[in-house]
Amino acid sequence: MTKYAHKSKFDNKKNKASWLTFFYVGNTDDVFSENIRRVFIINLFASVGILFTLPLGIVSLIEEKTVLGSALILIAFLYAMNHIYLRRTHNHGLSGNFVIYPLYALMIYLVYTGGVKGTGHVWIYCIPAVSLFLNGMKRGLIELSFFTLALIITMFFTDSHFAEFGYDPELKTRILFSFIVVVFLSGIYEYSMSRFNQELKETSAKLKLVAYIDALTELLNRRGMLQRLEASSYTSFHLLLADVDFFKSINDEYGHDAGDYALSQLAKIIQVSLPEGGLASRWGGEEFLIAVCDCSESEAFSLAESIRQDVEDYEFEYLDQKFRMTLSFGVATMNESTSLREAITLADSRLYSAKRAGRNRTRKS
Numbered sequence: 001m002t003k004y005a006h007k008s009k010f011d012n013k014k015n016k017a018s019w020l021t022f023f024y025v026g027n028t029d030d031v032f033s034e035n036i037r038r039v040f041i042i043n044l045f046a047s048v049g050i051l052f053t054l055p056l057g058i059v060s061l062i063e064e065k066t067v068l069g070s071a072l073i074l075i076a077f078l079y080a081m082n083h084i085y086l087r088r089t090h091n092h093g094l095s096g097n098f099v100i101y102p103l104y105a106l107m108i109y110l111v112y113t114g115g116v117k118g119t120g121h122v123w124i125y126c127i128p129a130v131s132l133f134l135n136g137m138k139r140g141l142i143e144l145s146f147f148t149l150a151l152i153i154t155m156f157f158t159d160s161h162f163a164e165f166g167y168d169p170e171l172k173t174r175i176l177f178s179f180i181v182v183v184f185l186s187g188i189y190e191y192s193m194s195r196f197n198q199e200l201k202e203t204s205a206k207l208k209l210v211a212y213i214d215a216l217t218e219l220l221n222r223r224g225m226l227q228r229l230e231a232s233s234y235t236s237f238h239l240l241l242a243d244v245d246f247f248k249s250i251n252d253e254y255g256h257d258a259g260d261y262a263l264s265q266l267a268k269i270i271q272v273s274l275p276e277g278g279l280a281s282r283w284g285g286e287e288f289l290i291a292v293c294d295c296s297e298s299e300a301f302s303l304a305e306s307i308r309q310d311v312e313d314y315e316f317e318y319l320d321q322k323f324r325m326t327l328s329f330g331v332a333t334m335n336e337s338t339s340l341r342e343a344i345t346l347a348d349s350r351l352y353s354a355k356r357a358g359r360n361r362t363r364k365s
């Protein structure tokens with residue numbers, strides 16, 4: 001029979017955020033969601049942005065490059081504001097745009113002016129990774145194509161300050177090609193990462209299914225049932241605990257495969273008898289737990305009796321063997337005065353009492 005000594009894993013489980021998550025994301029219980037991951041990474045990008053633009057902006061101002069210095073400090077300020085906004089709202093779509101578009105503009109500006117001592121162009125290589133991450137493959141590649149076009153126009157068709165720093169004329173072409181190579185490599189990386197993430201999601205969905213569904217009967221398993229019952233908003237429902245009578249002798253007489261087949265047929269009989277909103281689970285080897293709500297105790301008792309009768313009348317056929325089975329039921333109610341665990345224990349002891357009274361019967365007291 002059933003033992004309920006252990007506490008469910010689902011009791012009072014909370015995902016606690018680390019201080020780093022708190023710094024980048026703010027208060028959240030949902031640390032592992034895709035949404036929060038994006039918020040975290042955008043703010044991480046933004047803080048890296050601040051870390052570079054603020055000191056470079058100050059240096060530029062000291063060197064009396066007023067426009068460049070002001071632009072860098074303005075970007076650092078906007079990123080800091082964005083951080084606060086994102087922490088509060090978690091609206092990563094808008095914030096992502098807010099990070100990437102000023103970044104495109106800043107990079108083109110740095111290439112055009114040469115930045116500090118003609119080194120402005122070395123920063124453009126951070127663009128592909130940030131753009132692909134924030135926009136995804138498709139939109140990222142489209143935006144990177146436009147950025148590359150803007151880069152070509154700036155370097156080859158404008159009166160940029162490139163030549164003023166005494167670079168070899170070949171450098172522009174090399175910058176362009178090396179940038180395209182970085183776009184290409186970042187694209188491959190992003191593609192393999194998104195494939196990996198997709199596979200991870202599918203595997204996690206499959207694992208969840210295996211963790212909560214019984215493979216033989218395709219009903220909820222005990223863990224799945226407990227999770228659903230504990231998460232339920234109903235403050236009262238009825239539990240019908242069923243156990244196959246003398247199931248060992250079915251196995252012994254007709255074989256284990258016939259026993260398996262009988263259990264899966266039994267699950268179907270139970271499933272079709274369930275009223276709307278009812279839940280059925282394979283609670284243990286040859287035990288099934290049914291939960292029904294929005295009905296009276298006597299209706300719950302009648303449901304148990306009707307399933308019991310259906311099973312008694314059903315002839316199981318496995319290969320050329322025919323056999324019959326019966327069920328014993330224990331029925332109990334969970335409500336304000338009886339907790340879920342107490343109701344399960346009560347249903348279990350009533351089932352035991354039905355067994356002792358001769359089996360193939362339902363006990364509700």
Ligand SMILES: Nc1nc2c(ncn2[C@@H]2O[C@H](COP(=O)(O)OP(=O)(O)OP(=O)(O)O)[C@@H](O)[C@H]2O)c(=O)[nH]1
Nearest residue numbers: 243244245246247248249251256257259260285286
């Ligand atoms: N075929 C099959 N048998 C199972 C499965 N799970 C448990 N069993 C068998 O179910 C039987 C349960 O036997 P018991 O607990 O002695 O109970 P019973 O024979 O049903 O007798 P009562 O419950 O006292 O009426 C055992 O022989 C288990 O091997 C399963 O998944 N498939």
